[in-house]
Structure formats: structure tokens, C-alpha cells
Amino acid sequence: MSITGALSNALTGLTAASRGIEVVSSNVANARTEGYARRELMLSSQTLGSQGAGVRVVGVQRIVDQGVLADLRLADGAVAGGDARQAFQTRVGALIGAPGEAGSLSARIADLQAALVEASNGPSSQARLEGVARAAGQIVTGLNTASQEIQAARIQADDEIGAVVEQLNQDLARVRDLNVEIRKLDGAGRDYSALRDQRQILIDQIATVVPVREIPRDGGMVALVTPGGALLLDGQPARIGFAPVGVITPDMTLASGALSGLTVNDRPVDIAVGKGAMGGGRLGALFDIRDGLAPQAQGMIDALARDLYDRFADPALDPTIAPGQPGLFTDGPGALVPADELGLAGRLRLNAALDPSQGGALWRLRAGVYAAGPNAPGDGSLLAAMTDALDAARSPASGPFGGTARSAGALSDQAAGLWSSRTQGIEKSLTFSASRADTLRQLHLQDGVDTDREMQQLMALEQAYAANARVVSTVDELMKTLLGL
Amino acid sequence: MSLTSIGDQSQLFLTRRQTTSLRGDLTRLSQELASGKLVNPATRTTGDTAHLIGIGRSLTALTAYRTANAEAAHFTAGAQTALGGVQDLVSRLGPALAALAPTATAQSTANAAQDARGRFASVVGTLNLQVGGRSVFAGIASDQVPLASAEAILTALQSAIAGQTDAAGIATAIDDWFSAPGGGFETLAYQGGPGAPTFRLAAGEDAGVGTNASAPEVRAVLKGLALAALADAPGLAGNLPEQSALLSQASTTLIAADTGLTALRATLGTTEARIETMGVRQTAERTALELAEARFSAADPYETASAFQEVSTQLETLYAVTARLSRLNLAEYLR
Numbered sequence: 001m002s003i004t005g006a007l008s009n010a011l012t013g014l015t016a017a018s019r020g021i022e023v024v025s026s027n028v029a030n031a032r033t034e035g036y037a038r039r040e041l042m043l044s045s046q047t048l049g050s051q052g053a054g055v056r057v058v059g060v061q062r063i064v065d066q067g068v069l070a071d072l073r074l075a076d077g078a079v080a081g082g083d084a085r086q087a088f089q090t091r092v093g094a095l096i097g098a099p100g101e102a103g104s105l106s107a108r109i110a111d112l113q114a115a116l117v118e119a120s121n122g123p124s125s126q127a128r129l130e131g132v133a134r135a136a137g138q139i140v141t142g143l144n145t146a147s148q149e150i151q152a153a154r155i156q157a158d159d160e161i162g163a164v165v166e167q168l169n170q171d172l173a174r175v176r177d178l179n180v181e182i183r184k185l186d187g188a189g190r191d192y193s194a195l196r197d198q199r200q201i202l203i204d205q206i207a208t209v210v211p212v213r214e215i216p217r218d219g220g221m222v223a224l225v226t227p228g229g230a231l232l233l234d235g236q237p238a239r240i241g242f243a244p245v246g247v248i249t250p251d252m253t254l255a256s257g258a259l260s261g262l263t264v265n266d267r268p269v270d271i272a273v274g275k276g277a278m279g280g281g282r283l284g285a286l287f288d289i290r291d292g293l294a295p296q297a298q299g300m301i302d303a304l305a306r307d308l309y310d311r312f313a314d315p316a317l318d319p320t321i322a323p324g325q326p327g328l329f330t331d332g333p334g335a336l337v338p339a340d341e342l343g344l345a346g347r348l349r350l351n352a353a354l355d356p357s358q359g360g361a362l363w364r365l366r367a368g369v370y371a372a373g374p375n376a377p378g379d380g381s382l383l384a385a386m387t388d389a390l391d392a393a394r395s396p397a398s399g400p401f402g403g404t405a406r407s408a409g410a411l412s413d414q415a416a417g418l419w420s421s422r423t424q425g426i427e428k429s430l431t432f433s434a435s436r437a438d439t440l441r442q443l444h445l446q447d448g449v450d451t452d453r454e455m456q457q458l459m460a461l462e463q464a465y466a467a468n469a470r471v472v473s474t475v476d477e478l479m480k481t482l483l484g485l
Numbered sequence: 486m487s488l489t490s491i492g493d494q495s496q497l498f499l500t501r502r503q504t505t506s507l508r509g510d511l512t513r514l515s516q517e518l519a520s521g522k523l524v525n526p527a528t529r530t531t532g533d534t535a536h537l538i539g540i541g542r543s544l545t546a547l548t549a550y551r552t553a554n555a556e557a558a559h560f561t562a563g564a565q566t567a568l569g570g571v572q573d574l575v576s577r578l579g580p581a582l583a584a585l586a587p588t589a590t591a592q593s594t595a596n597a598a599q600d601a602r603g604r605f606a607s608v609v610g611t612l613n614l615q616v617g618g619r620s621v622f623a624g625i626a627s628d629q630v631p632l633a634s635a636e637a638i639l640t641a642l643q644s645a646i647a648g649q650t651d652a653a654g655i656a657t658a659i660d661d662w663f664s665a666p667g668g669g670f671e672t673l674a675y676q677g678g679p680g681a682p683t684f685r686l687a688a689g690e691d692a693g694v695g696t697n698a699s700a701p702e703v704r705a706v707l708k709g710l711a712l713a714a715l716a717d718a719p720g721l722a723g724n725l726p727e728q729s730a731l732l733s734q735a736s737t738t739l740i741a742a743d744t745g746l747t748a749l750r751a752t753l754g755t756t757e758a759r760i761e762t763m764g765v766r767q768t769a770e771r772t773a774l775e776l777a778e779a780r781f782s783a784a785d786p787y788e789t790a791s792a793f794q795e796v797s798t799q800l801e802t803l804y805a806v807t808a809r810l811s812r813l814n815l816a817e818y819l820r
Contacts, residue, residue, distance in 0.1 A: 378627030417535030448492025
């Protein structure tokens with residue numbers, strides 16, 4: 001039996017070598033495929049009874065460092081979140097203004113100051129009065145645009161959350177389907193590495209949206225849990241619910257019930273400012289933008305608008321203004337109700353009494369907003385007083401500026417400075433997350449296909465195949481010799 | 486780190502990331518080199534750009550004040566010239582009339598009155614000066630002409646002194662006409678407004694002509710000239726002693742008015758000096774602010790050029806290494 005034993009050993013050797021070449025070819029073909037984990041053939045010696053009987057192919061193993069992969073997924077989620085936040089900060093920062101930018105709010109206030117100085121020095125000049133009206137109009141436009149952009153960013157974030165949640169639900173359902181397939185194949189003892197590759201890619205996608213941990217279950221299946229404790233998939237996928245709202249105005253918040261929160265299996269989940277059970281990835285960042293960063297920005301520019309409104313709605317400055325009446329700036333068509341400051345930046349307008357295109361007259365800048373008739377054309381005292389009013393140090397009535405008394409321009413500088421330092425902070429943490437993600441990705445990729453190694457394997461397998469074939473042909477000759485006797 | 490194999494993709498990822506980062510640096514440095522300003526000045530500070538923006542704001546304000554300064558200088562110079570012209574017309578007339586009065590004849594009196602009328606008209610014309618379309622001496626009603634025409638004023642004066650037959654009476658009547666609050670000067674002759682045009686030169690600092698044509702000094706000049714111009718009034722016809730008395734009165738008034746004018750011009754001169762000092766100070770302030778801004782946001786050309794050179798060398802090296810590595814695999818050698 002030893003000759004037939006030798007034959008069967010050699011045949012198992014040929015099978016193993018050809019399986020090995022198949023694995024090598026699969027690796028080399030997929031050397032640049034995303035999500036593909038390097039395969040290795042697992043061999044063990046076969047025993048029949050108590051005797052050795054050649055080589056047995058145990059299976060194909062995927063070489064993946066689960067620890068590095070888990071960390072990489074968390075880092076990718078942090079990068080996706082930081083990216084979304086940084087994009088928002090940059091977008092709003094462009095409206096509030098950077099140093100040297102012509103359209104910044106501070107530059108517009110400086111232009112109004114300059115226009116008032118010129119007009120007070122030449123109050124009879126229609127061109128200079130127009131210059132004041134135009135500069136004030138530019139400030140109004142700047143604040144209106146900023147407010148619109150902030151709300152637009154909120155609407156965009158809201159829509160994106162809707163799209164992301166839908167995609168998340170689909171992805172979880174597909175992971176569940178893959179789980180089922182894998183379990184079937186595992187039960188049948190077949191090779192399901194390709195399905196595991198697909199599942200890895202899907203879970204990577206899910207991890208940029210919500211950070212997940214992969215927990216192995218029986219039969220090759222996995223469960224997905226967020227670090228915050230929400231169970232996304234265990235057998236059945238969780239159903240994530242969210243209802244996007246079409247239009248968002250400054251007064252709509254999560255607390256007021258006008259905006260939708262997140263539900264998991266119909267139970268509400270806390271996602272305040274992007275923290276909580278489902279926070280930490282892109283989804284959390286989008287909620288942070290919608291409910292945290294954008295309302296903060298809105299509050300800041302509303303406080304700036306309020307400060308400007310208050311400076312000019314002062315009977316001590318312009319005797320024609322009654323207490324409570326608006327001055328140079330109005331809230332929509334009328335006066336500001338202090339409790340209704342939210343959204344003032346979007347509603348601020350130039351007083352119609354001063355705007356020739358709305359039936360007003362420019363001489364009111366010189367004579368007083370509600371003056372009955374023009375005053376002496378050389379009287380620049382009101383315009384000089386308005387310049388002083390812009391420059392006067394007063395504590396802002398609201399906003400994140402503290403109580404320090406500042407001029408209008410200094411206040412808007414503070415706003416820009418606050419925003420810019422917050423942006424810096426977010427950028428720094430994004431840089432940190434990105435470099436961490438890069439390092440982990442490189443570690444992860446190091447476990448990938450190395451074509452040099454595959455070539456070496458190929459050479460070894462060639463040799464092994466040749467040797468086994470030689471054994472087969474030798475045994476064949478021996479048998480012929482035996483039979484030919 | 487695996488001891489038996491290192492994936493291909495990791496090397497690729499590394500070079501790709503490094504190339505991207507170097508090219509980003511290169512773009513930023515070339516932009517900084519071309520414009521001379523940092524692309525992101527916030528990175529020089531902890532991110533609080535309030536100070537830097539504030540500097541920009543101050544520079545805009547200084548530009549406005551520079552224009553204001555030029556306008557104020559031009560305006561006050563015009564006023565000073567006008568007052569100088571008036572003084573020229575008046576300063577020698579006082580002593581001349583004083584010399585004339587004792588030895589006056591009918592003819593010389595008539596000549597003196599004619600001459601005074603001419604000077605009166607010139608003074609009114611000079612004071613009705615406009616600079617840049619604005620009346621200088623009309624107070625805040627800068628679109629009005631400050632003084633009515635010389636003929637109208639002299640006609641009104643003549644009707645005011647009708648019936649007076651002696652110098653003292655005429656002098657009192659003319660004095661009342663000019664000085665009384667709500668009198669003829671304020672209702673008829675002066676057509677401007679109160680106050681005077683002021684210019685804002687800096688925050689909280691104003692400067693202006695400070696006076697208008699209804700100031701007592703100007704009234705004194707006009708009064709003196711009027712007294713001399715009405716020496717040949719019908720009421721005094723033929724009355725030589727009274728006419729010379731009136732001329733002496735005129736010369737006294739004119740000499741006093743000359744002193745008043747000098748004081749007025751001195752005040753205006755102080756204002757002009759202040760405007761100029763302010764201008765010089767603001768130029769220095771502007772230079773200082775521009776230097777401060779540069780320290781924050783200017784990109785030093787030498788440093789930027791060196792960094793640019795360094796980064797391009799690095800990029801070239803990276804390209805060479807990438808090319809070499811791409812040929813360094815076993816498959817190439819097994820061909």
C-alpha cells in the first residue's frame with residue numbers, strides 16, 4: 001500500500017500546490033482592490049487513522065489586523081465629522097470676514113464710519129449723503145447674507161442627515177444579508193472570503209457616518225455596536241428614523257419641536273451637539289452644525305445687528321426719534337421687540353424714511369430720521385453725532401462677547417476673532433484626526449498584498465508542483481515496472 | 486508591523502499623501518511669494534484675528550480723515566485769504582480818514598464817501614466767498630449767500646438814517662441798525678444761518694472757520710465803511726463840520742475794527758496750524774499702523790523664497806524616489 005500511499009500523497013500535494021497558485025493569482029489580481037484582504041492558504045498534514053496521508057487544505061485565511069482596522073474606522077469617523085465642521089466654519093467665516101478681506105463685516109462698518117465723516121464734513125453734498133446710505137445698506141446686506149447662509153447651511157445639514165440616515169439603513173440591511181449568506185457558506189464549509197471583503201467595505205462606509213465596533217458572532221456573522229452603546233445590528237438591523245424639514249428659520253430648534261431628532265427602533269436617541277450614543281462621526285457633526293454651531297453663529301450676528309440697531313435708535317442722538325422707535329436701521333418694517341432678537345440679522349433693513357428708492361429722503365440723514373423738513377444744508381452736527389455713536393464704547397446687549405464696552409467696529413472685530421479662533425481649534429483637531437487616520441491606514445495597508453512575496457510564493461509553488469509531479473511519474477514508472485514483470 | 490511582508494498599497498499611499506502635501510505647500514508658498522501677504526494670517530496668532538482686523542479698520546478711518554484734513558485746510562485757507570483781503574481794504578482807510586477829517590472840503594468828503602462805497606462793495610463781495618460750492622461765512626446755511634448786495638444794504642441804511650441831520654444822530658442810527666438784536670443787519674443784510682461749518686479731523690476733534698459774517702468784528706468793519714460811505718448823505722448836505730465829524734467817527738470805528746479783524750485772523754491761523762499738525766500726526770499714525778499690519782500678515786520674501794526652494798527640491802527628490810521604487814519589484818526581475 002505504500003506505493004499507492006505515495007501516489008495519493010503526491011496527488012494531495014499537487015492539489016495543495018494548485019490551490020496555492022489559485023490563491024496567489026487571486027492576491028495578485030486584487031493587489032489594488034479596495035477592501036481586499038490578503039489571502040493565505042492554510043495547510044495541515046492529513047491523518048488517516050493514525051497514519052499520515054499527505055497534505056490537507058484547511059482553508060483560505062484572510063489576513064486582517066482587527067485591532068488596527070477598528071482604530072482606523074474610529075479615526076475615519078472622526079475625520080469625516082471634523083471635515084463637515086471645518087467646511088461649515090470656513091463658509092461662515094468668509095461672511096464674517098478675515099483680516100484684509102474687503103467684504104468683511106468689520107470693513108463694512110469702517111466704510112460706514114468713513115462715509116459719515118465725509119458727510120459730516122460736507123453735509124450739503126447729495127453725493128456724500130448717498131455714500132452714507134449706501135454704506136449702511138452694505139452693512140445690512142452683509143448681515144442679511146450671513147443670516148441666510150447660516151440658515152442655508154442648517155437646511156443643507158438637515159437634508160444631508162436625511163440622506164445619510166437612509167443610506168445607513170440600506171447599508172445595515174445589506175450587512176445583515178451578507179451575514180446570512182456567510183453563515184450559510186460557513187455551515188457548508190465553503191470559502192466565503194469574498195463576502196467578508198464586501199462586508200468589510202460596507203462596515204467601513206458605516207463607520208464614517210457613525211463610529212461602530214464589530215463584534216464577532218457564531219458562524220462568521222458580526223454584530224455592530226456604537227461606542228456610545230447603541231446596538232445597530234445583531235441578527236436584525238436597527239431602524240434609524242429621521243424626518244427632514246424642508247425650510248429652516250432661526251427660531252426652529254430641536255427643543256422647540258420644529259426639527260426632527262434621531263430615533264433608533266422608534267426610540268429617541270440623544271444626539272445633542274453631536275455627542276451621545278450615535279455621535280462622533282459625520283452624522284454627529286451634521287447634528288452639531290444644525291443644532292450647535294449654526295445657532296451660535298446666528299446668535300453672534302444677531303447680537304451685532306442688535307448693537308447697531310441700538311446705537312442709532314437713541315433719542316439722545318437724534319431728537320426726532322421717540323423712545324422705542326427705530327433709527328438708521330429697522331427690524332423689517334418697524335421697531336425691534338427685544339425679546340424677538342433671534343433672526344434680527346436677517347430682518348435688518350435700512351430705514352425707509354432715509355431711502356429714496358422707498359419714498360424716503362436723504363436729507364433726513366442730516367436733519368433727523370423723522371424730521372418734518374430739511375434743515376440748514378451746512379449743518380453736519382447730526383452726522384458728526386452719528387459718527388460718535390458708532391465709535392462710542394457700549395456694552396452689547398446680547399451675544400457671546402462678555403460685558404466689555406466696545407465700539408461697533410471693535411465688536412465686529414471681536415466676532416471675527418472669536419469665530420476665527422474657533423475655526424482654528426476645529427482645524428487643529430481635524431489635522432490631528434487626519435494624521436492619526438493616515439498612520440493607521442498605512443499600518444492597515446501594510447497587511448495588504450505584497451506582489452514580491454506573491455512572486456516568491458509562486459516560485460516555491462512551481463517547484464513544489466514540479467516535485468510532486470515528479471513523484472507521480474516515478475510512482476507510475478514503478479507500477480509499470482511491477483506490472484511489466 | 487508584519488515581519489514577512491509589507492503590502493504594496495502602503496508604499497503607494499505614503500508617496501501619494503506626501504506628494505499631495507508637498508504640492509499643497511508649493512501652491513501656498515507661490516501665492517505668498519506673488520502677493521507678499523500670508524495666505525492665512527490667523528496661523529501666526531492663536532487664531533484671534535480681532536487685533537489685525539482692528540488695524541485694517543483704523544487704516545480705513547485714517548483715509549477718511551486724510552480727505553477731511555485736506556478739505557478743512559482748503560476751506561480755512563480760503564477763509565483766511567478772504568479775511569486778509571478785507572483787512573487790506575480796511576487797514577489803511579482808518580488812518581487816511583483820520584488825516585482827512587480835519588481838513589475836509591466838500592469835494593474831498595464826496596470822494597472819500599465814494600471810495601468808501603466802493604470798498605464796502607468789495608468787502609461784501611469778498612465775504613460772500615464760496616469754496617467748493619459752499620459759502621464760507623454763511624454759518625450752517627452753506628447754500629445761502631451770507632450778505633445781501635452792497636446796494637441793498639446801503640439803501641436800507643439810507644432809509645434808516647433819513648431825517649437825521651447831525652453826525653451823532655446818524656452814527657447812533659447806523660450803530661443801532663448793525664448791532665441791535667433783530668435789527669436791520671440781522672433781518673436784512675445777513676442771510677446766512679447761525680454757527681459755522683466744522684470739519685471732523687479725528688475722533689472727537691473738530692475744527693472749523695469758527696465764525697460767520699454776522700460776527701461783531703465783521704459788523705464793525707461794515708459799520709465803519711458805512712459811516713464813511715454815508716458822509717455825503719442828503720441829511721448832511723452842505724454841513725461840512727458834521728460831515729467831517731462823521732468821517733472821524735468812521736475812522737475811529739475802522740481802526741478798532743482793524744484790531745478786531747487781526748484777532749479774528751489770529752484765531753483762524755491757530756486753527757489752520759492745528760489742522761496741519763493733525764495731518765502730520767495722522768500720517769505718522771498711518772505709517773505705524775501699516776508697519777504693525779505688515780508684521781502680522783506680510784510674508785517675508787526671503788523666507789518665503791527659501792521655503793519655496795526647499796519644498797520644490799523635496800518634491801523633485803520624492804518624484805525620483807517614487808520612480809525608482811516603482812521599478813524595484815520581483816516581477817520586473819523575473820521578466
